[in-house]
Amino acid sequence: MFVRGLKRKCFDGEEDIxxxxxxxxxxxxxxxxxxxxxxxxxVKLQLCHMLVEPNLCRSVLIANTVRQIQEEMTxxxxxxxxxxQSTGQASLDRLVSTDILCRSSREQAxxxxxxxxxxxxxxxxxxQAQDSSETMSTASSVQAxxxxxxxxxxxxxxQENKGNFQKSLDQIFETLxxxxxNSVEDLFSEVDNSYYDLxxxxxxxxxxxxxxxxxxxxxxxxxxxxxxxxxxKSDLNELDHIxxxxxxx
Amino acid sequence: ADIISTVEFNHTGELxxxxxxxxxxxxxxxEQESKNQPHRRGExxxxxxxxxHEPEFDYLKSLEIEEKINKxxxxxxxxxxxxxxxxxxxxxxxxxxxxxxxxPEGYNxxxxxxxxxxxxxxxxxxxxxxRPMDLMVEATPRRVFANAHTYHINSISVNSDYETxxxxxxxxxxxxxxxxxxxxxxxxDIKPANMEELTEVITAAEFxxxxxxxxxxxxxxxxxxxCDMRTSALCDRHAKFFEEPEDPSNRSFFSExxxxxxxxxxxxxxxxxxxxxxxxxxxxxxxxENRPIETYQVHDYLRSKLCSLYENDCIFDxxxxxxxxxxxxxxxxxxxxxxxxxxxxxxxxVTLEASRENSKPRAILKPRKVCVGGKRRKDEISVDSxxxxxxxLHTAWHPSENIIAVAATNNLYIFQDKVN
Numbered sequence: 001m002f003v004r005g006l007k008r009k010c011f012d013g014e015e016d017i018x019x020x021x022x023x024x025x026x027x028x029x030x031x032x033x034x035x036x037x038x039x040x041x042x043v044k045l046q047l048c049h050m051l052v053e054p055n056l057c058r059s060v061l062i063a064n065t066v067r068q069i070q071e072e073m074t075x076x077x078x079x080x081x082x083x084x085q086s087t088g089q090a091s092l093d094r095l096v097s098t099d100i101l102c103r104s105s106r107e108q109a110x111x112x113x114x115x116x117x118x119x120x121x122x123x124x125x126x127x128q129a130q131d132s133s134e135t136m137s138t139a140s141s142v143q144a145x146x147x148x149x150x151x152x153x154x155x156x157x158x159q160e161n162k163g164n165f166q167k168s169l170d171q172i173f174e175t176l177x178x179x180x181x182n183s184v185e186d187l188f189s190e191v192d193n194s195y196y197d198l199x200x201x202x203x204x205x206x207x208x209x210x211x212x213x214x215x216x217x218x219x220x221x222x223x224x225x226x227x228x229x230x231x232x233k234s235d236l237n238e239l240d241h242i243x244x245x246x247x248x249x
Numbered sequence: 250a251d252i253i254s255t256v257e258f259n260h261t262g263e264l265x266x267x268x269x270x271x272x273x274x275x276x277x278x279x280e281q282e283s284k285n286q287p288h289r290r291g292e293x294x295x296x297x298x299x300x301x302h303e304p305e306f307d308y309l310k311s312l313e314i315e316e317k318i319n320k321x322x323x324x325x326x327x328x329x330x331x332x333x334x335x336x337x338x339x340x341x342x343x344x345x346x347x348x349x350x351x352x353p354e355g356y357n358x359x360x361x362x363x364x365x366x367x368x369x370x371x372x373x374x375x376x377x378x379x380r381p382m383d384l385m386v387e388a389t390p391r392r393v394f395a396n397a398h399t400y401h402i403n404s405i406s407v408n409s410d411y412e413t414x415x416x417x418x419x420x421x422x423x424x425x426x427x428x429x430x431x432x433x434x435x436x437x438d439i440k441p442a443n444m445e446e447l448t449e450v451i452t453a454a455e456f457x458x459x460x461x462x463x464x465x466x467x468x469x470x471x472x473x474x475x476c477d478m479r480t481s482a483l484c485d486r487h488a489k490f491f492e493e494p495e496d497p498s499n500r501s502f503f504s505e506x507x508x509x510x511x512x513x514x515x516x517x518x519x520x521x522x523x524x525x526x527x528x529x530x531x532x533x534x535x536x537x538e539n540r541p542i543e544t545y546q547v548h549d550y551l552r553s554k555l556c557s558l559y560e561n562d563c564i565f566d567x568x569x570x571x572x573x574x575x576x577x578x579x580x581x582x583x584x585x586x587x588x589x590x591x592x593x594x595x596x597x598x599v600t601l602e603a604s605r606e607n608s609k610p611r612a613i614l615k616p617r618k619v620c621v622g623g624k625r626r627k628d629e630i631s632v633d634s635x636x637x638x639x640x641x642l643h644t645a646w647h648p649s650e651n652i653i654a655v656a657a658t659n660n661l662y663i664f665q666d667k668v669n
Binding site: 033034037040044052053055056057058060061063064065067068069 | 450506
């Protein structure tokens with residue numbers, strides 16, 4: 001199960017800002033490694049099992065790692081995404097591709113801040129649910145080529161196997177782009193809503209925002225309002241409907 | 250057979266309980282040593298099997314609640330029956346395991362098959378007598394402690410007063426009385442007011458073996474807090490705080506993840522605590538908070554592979570650790586079905602393997618070695634050949650003898666000291 005292959009350089013505390021330019025080498029630069037670690041972490045946070053609650057400890061640890069990377073990148077002034085273009089062949093144990101597209105000079109001048117990732121993307125989750133295990137393996141191997149032109153991220157992928165992952169990654173980045181820059185805390189605003197406080201549960205108050213896992217199921221029910229103002233009765237009807245479906249399946 | 254998720258000896262070592270992913274509990278009992286063969290140690294045979302937890306569905310959150318048994322803890326034996334606590338992510342249950350080896354015979358109103366007799370046909374009365382029957386072991390749920398945890402339960406610990414126990418989830422610890430199932434006291438709550446500020450969770454908790462007011466809990470940031478329940482009802486302020494300063498030379502993006510403590514255990518003496526993080530086992534003296542007194546490397550050769558292990562999620566594996574009866578040896582698991590033992594006195598350590606292919610029953614286990622350098626000697630295994638799907642997370646040590654139980658995925662291995 002353990003992946004053999006290229007020995008990757010271990011992450012350590014080296015600062016290597018110039019590494020990106022010098023990075024057109026076989027060994028990925030520190031910045032590139034850091035970037036790929038960030039990407040991998042984001043994907044890990046998004047992919048969770050459909051039916052079982054995700055492990056909170058794991059989520060917290062990954063989120064802290066992301067936060068740490070973000071902080072470091074902010075300090076570096078390198079809080080920008082590096083363009084990469086995948087090679088035709090992406091083996092499992094390579095996090096980064098060997099070809100690196102340099103950042104556009106405009107971005108360098110602006111010191112553009114990439115908006116932080118925000119809440120879960122509904123469609124993405126729905127897609128991912130089925131084959132989360134497969135996409136986990138492809139996640140590490142594929143780097144979505146991104147062409148940073150102003151604020152629009154376009155998918156430019158000459159690869160044959162697009163797969164769910166490409167589409168989803170694209171969706172994440174689209175979502176990122178649309179929202180205002182936010183830190184990793186936003187992640188837990190979603191998590192919070194899916195973990196009911198015992199108190200709120202007992203007082204019969206349902207949380208306002210929708211839960212990621214329920215979104216898929218909501219498509220079954222009639223398009224009642226699922227916003228914060230939905231009244232209890234429609235919630236109950238929905239719940240009945242959901243239960244019905246589950247029982248039948 | 251399902252994946253074993255917990256292993257625990259009872260206080261005498263006579264019984265060994267295992268819980269699995271399917272919610273089942275299997276209890277093994279040690280056979281009495283026969284007088285004919287005094288040198289042959291008692292073997293463990295299946296004593297009782299029962300379904301402890303069933304899968305549930307939380308309709309409010311639309312999430313499944315797994316039936317996997319996270320922990321089993323025995324209560325000390327107080328009468329002929331055995332009691333144990335078993336828990337899944339949300340519910341703790343108290344089970345009574347008792348034997349029945351006699352049954353009454355000679356009822357007046359019903360015959361041996363249980364059919365009712367015609368009263369008019371009865372001409373004389375008899376007194377039912379107890380006759381021996383085949384031994385039957387019954388397990389009955391005596392208490393169900395439910396609906397007290399919003400997050401996943403990772404630990405349970407019986408207090409030394411034998412009247413209370415605690416259950417810990419990611420953010421809270423609750424104190425229960427065995428007799429009361431509809432109420433529990435919350436003694437630790439680290440949930441932030443704003444969940445977005447959450448950066449640390451509780452990973453394990455245990456009561457002190459002798460002081461019923463003292464307990465410890467470990468966190469995902471590699472810290473241990475010792476709390477005294479006498480100081481206040483809510484033990485959010487610790488009495489002692491154990492943390493080792495970070496080694497700056499080893500710093501990486503994975504530093505925090507590998508410092509997360511997966512298990513914490515008091516020594517039998519109550520003087521020390523042992524913690525397990527991803528790469529090491531540490532022994533702490535309760536009187537010294539600023540660093541552990543001993544650190545043992547479990548599999549330091551993985552330090553250069555952390556990125557891959559993060560990728561395949563192995564870095565989040567939660568290994569447990571155990572003391573032997575005299576607190577002189579500690580044991581923990583690793584990958585490739587390896588487990589490690591460290592002798593605290595001689596400072597010697599050994600790596601053993603739990604595998605049917607590589608050792609025959611009753612054969613002495615051969616020490617294993619992982620080679621890190623280029624040259625691999627015969628019988629050594631290289632780091633890249635390790636099988637990371639074969640992980641030993643759960644082990645147990647008999648309370649007084651050198652008998653260990655090792656859970657390797659869905660197999661249970663029991664090893665004993667060789668008798669001359």
